[in-house]
Amino acid sequence: MSQDTLSDVLRGVRLRGAVFFNISAQSDWAAEAPSAKELAPMLMRGVDHVIEYHAVAQGSCWAGIPGGPSVQLSAGDVVMFPHGDAHVVSSAPGLRGSGDFSWFPGVEGAGRLPLRVDYNGNNVLLPPAGTAADGADVNIVCGFLGLDLQPFNPLIDALPRLLHLRASEDGAWIAKFTQQAVAESHAQRAGGEAMLARMSEMMFVDAVRRYADQLPTQSAGWLAGLRDRFVGRALALMHEHPAKEWTVEELGRHAGLSRSALHDRFVQLVGVAPMQYLAQWRMQAAARMLLETRATVAAIALDVGYDSEAAFARAFKRMVGKPPGVWRRERDAAAAPE
Incomplete structure (x- = not known):
């Protein structure tokens, strides 16, 4: 990989x-x-x-x-x-x-x-x-x-x-x-x-x-997906370039499987579809930047593959329950020494 x-x-x-x-x-x-x-x-x-x-x-x-x-x-x-x-x-x-x-x-x-x-x-x-x-x-x-x-x-x-x-x-x-x-x-x-x-x-x-x-050959889960030749390659590509406009077809081409075969294999092992996984990982990458940098929400949105701050904020709120700016302030306050 x-x-x-x-x-x-x-x-x-x-x-x-x-x-x-x-x-x-x-x-x-x-x-x-x-x-x-x-x-x-x-x-x-x-x-x-x-x-x-x-x-x-x-x-x-x-x-x-x-x-x-x-x-x-x-x-x-x-x-x-x-x-x-x-x-x-x-x-x-x-x-x-x-x-x-x-x-x-x-x-x-x-x-x-x-x-x-x-x-x-x-x-x-x-x-x-x-x-x-x-x-x-x-x-x-x-x-x-x-x-x-x-x-x-x-x-x-x-x-x-x-x-x-x-x-x-x-x-x-x-x-x-x-x-x-x-x-x-x-x-x-x-x-x-x-x-x-x-x-x-x-x-x-x-x-x-x-x-x-030590996982058995027929295991499922994220670690099993990581070990798999095809799903592991797709995961590596998404983690290496999370902001890229990936499609399942393009991931399959890089991994050596057809679009449908990669989709089915990914769901079987990881438990979610490739594009759903990518969207979730983008949010985690964004969360890390929110907590570890002073970059603006708009800049972070672009860094993780969103064309606009508004689209990113809606996606973040759907997943976390709060807008990114509010979430950042609350986490900063919780981490601050008393």
């Missing part, structure tokens, strides 16, 4: 990482996390979706979604919850935490991260960062990846609710990530937060690639 479509989507949805907790635990313990809808406004400003992950540096534990899937984790493993489900990490399957999240809102302004949290049975302690976890059965680094769901994020729906990365399946990469994360959280060195955030983003990209590589 002439364009790395996955990288383009990750830039478009503004993936960014942060590490907040270094958890040590012993005895029969359970740590419960609320859903992404509750977490996002408490932990990362200007983010409408949060993916939480847990990297086990020492010991073993269980992680799962109440009433849903669960897995056992060993040292070096990572588990993440792409859809933002409420979940539990515990010493044994089936345990539940207290559900008291009153201390979460203070995390963002708590100073240098990650914060140290100790679980001893049902007792939760917040000792000073950098102190040793004497007698702990398990040590876990918990982080968060923020990204945009609106106007359009094709990746999240293509991922499972629980994604388990085994250290043994990845050579030394995941194990080194967990070791480095713990070392940085203990050392509290300058630049540690930024380094852990970038490592978190790398780990997420690697997890998505590994998941895509």
Whole structure:
């Protein structure tokens, strides 16, 4: 492909990482996390979706979604919850935490991260960062990846609710990530937060690639479309030149299929028609420009393939529910520090 479509989507949805907790635990313990809808406004400003992950540096534990899937984790493993489900990490399957999240809102302004949290049975302690976890059965680094769901994020729906990365399946990469994360959280060195955030983003990209590589041949979804020779080429072309006046016939010619064959194959794998996908991706590209630049709405409209500001504004409002100027101001206000 002439364009790395996955990288383009990750830039478009503004993936960014942060590490907040270094958890040590012993005895029969359970740590419960609320859903992404509750977490996002408490932990990362200007983010409408949060993916939480847990990297086990020492010991073993269980992680799962109440009433849903669960897995056992060993040292070096990572588990993440792409859809933002409420979940539990515990010493044994089936345990539940207290559900008291009153201390979460203070995390963002708590100073240098990650914060140290100790679980001893049902007792939760917040000792000073950098102190040793004497007698702990398990040590876990918990982080968060923020990204945009609106106007359009094709990746999240293509991922499972629980994604388990085994250290043994990845050579030394995941194990080194967990070791480095713990070392940085203990050392509290300058630049540690930024380094852990970038490592978190790398780990997420690697997890998505590994998941895509393991998909069965007959799978459907955006990642399956990305892997497909013909649909993947059409996706790459639309991402490389989103403002171009594409037709399904022209995309098919570049991809090596007839118009009808490409349309049917695209719908079967991605779930929407090619032109619908293009319109949705244009809105996401526009949203990124609205948030990351001071370009006028008229200039952004031209950049994403609209002949007029009015036509673009109508399309944006249909998809997002608000005119682009109003949406930009509201998102800027939500991201501004208090």
